[in-house]
Amino acid sequence: DAGVIQSPRHEVTEMGQEVTLRCKPISGHDYLFWYRQTMMRGLELLIYFNNNVPIDDSGMPEDRFSAKMPNASFSTLKIQPSEPRDSAVYFCASSLSSGVYGYTFGSGTRLTVV
Amino acid sequence: EDQVTQSPEALRLQEGESSSLNCSYTVSGLRGLFWYRQDPGKGPEFLFTLYSAGEEKEKERLKATLTKKESFLHITAPKPEDSATYLCAVRGAAGNKLTFGGGTRVLVKP
Numbered sequence: 001d002a003g004v005i006q007s008p009r010h011e012v013t014e015m016g017q018e019v020t021l022r023c024k025p026i027s028g029h030d031y032l033f034w035y036r037q038t039m040m041r042g043l044e045l046l047i048y049f050n051n052n053v054p055i056d057d058s059g060m061p062e063d064r065f066s067a068k069m070p071n072a073s074f075s076t077l078k079i080q081p082s083e084p085r086d087s088a089v090y091f092c093a094s095s096l097s098s099g100v101y102g103y104t105f106g107s108g109t110r111l112t113v114v
Numbered sequence: 115e116d117q118v119t120q121s122p123e124a125l126r127l128q129e130g131e132s133s134s135l136n137c138s139y140t141v142s143g144l145r146g147l148f149w150y151r152q153d154p155g156k157g158p159e160f161l162f163t164l165y166s167a168g169e170e171k172e173k174e175r176l177k178a179t180l181t182k183k184e185s186f187l188h189i190t191a192p193k194p195e196d197s198a199t200y201l202c203a204v205r206g207a208a209g210n211k212l213t214f215g216g217g218t219r220v221l222v223k224p
Contacts, residue, residue: 004157031210043158043201043214056209091157099146099205102160103212 004106006092012112018080021109024073025094033093033103034067034077043091049075050097061086082113116141116206118215127192127222135187135200135218143207147185149178150201152217158201192222 005024013019025032033048047057052069060067064083069075079086089110095103119138127133139147146165150158162171164180171178175196177188187200199219203212 033211042216043203045211045213048209048211050210056211093157095210097210099148099163099210102148102150102163104160105150105157107155107157 004092004094004104006090006106006109008109009107010110010112012114013082015083015113016081017113018078019082019086019111019113021077021090021092021111023075023077023092023106025075025092026104027073028096029094029104030072030097031095031103032069032075033095034075035091035093035105037089037091037108046077079111082111084113087111087113116204116208116213118202118204118213120200120202120215120218122218123216124219125221127189127220129193129222129224130191132188132190132192134189135202135220137185137187137202137215138183139185139202139204139215140183141204141206141213144204145207146205147180148203148205148212149176149185149187150203152199152201161200189220192220194222194224196220197222 007022034046046059047067049069067077089108091108093103093105117140121136149161152158162178167182199217201217203214
């Protein structure tokens with residue numbers, strides 16, 4: 001298995017623009033998570049899905065952020081409009097419900113909003 | 115709300131100098147304490163899951179232990195390739211999410 005695949009790896013955008021981050025989880029995993037990592041706040045959970053259904057979005061900063069999972073093999077995180085304070089590394093992770101093999105993270109998308 | 119605190123924030127070791135990293139946690143109904151390794155520019159890489167006090171797991175020079183309030187990651191005779199940030203996370207009774215600590219940056223000098 002190729003693991004969790006995220007795209008793009010790097011994104012530089014101007015303030016006010018729409019940004020879409022993409023994630024392909026490991027086949028067969030029924031949970032998908034979006035995390036954000038910054039030096040100041042570490043790894044923060046934004047939202048997670050179970051069987052494509054959003055379960056907990058309490059970590060989504062505000063209405064500018066939205067996430068979808070239209071099927072078991074694809075998820076997106078959208079920021080509209082983007083702001084400089086959104087600059088961070090965004091990670092997608094997937095797992096089985098048992099979690100016994102851990103949660104597998106992708107390589108992340110480094111977002112810079114200028 | 116689940117909380118995880120890791121110490122120290124940074125650790126500089128000489129090659130071969132063993133040490134321990136601490137992870138203190140508060141959680142409602144622990145359903146797993148996870149250790150990850152993260153290299154610069156990469157996502158966290160799973161190391162261990164511990165489920166109950168007294169449990170221990172080992173992988174090469176790493177050994178993780180768990181009590182009711184904290185976990186330790188022992189690094190025995192570290193090598194430069196063990197340099198990384200080590201992250202601790204807990205999964206509680208409320209949902210299937212992981213709550214992470216701030217991590218310990220480990221630098222092993224030859």
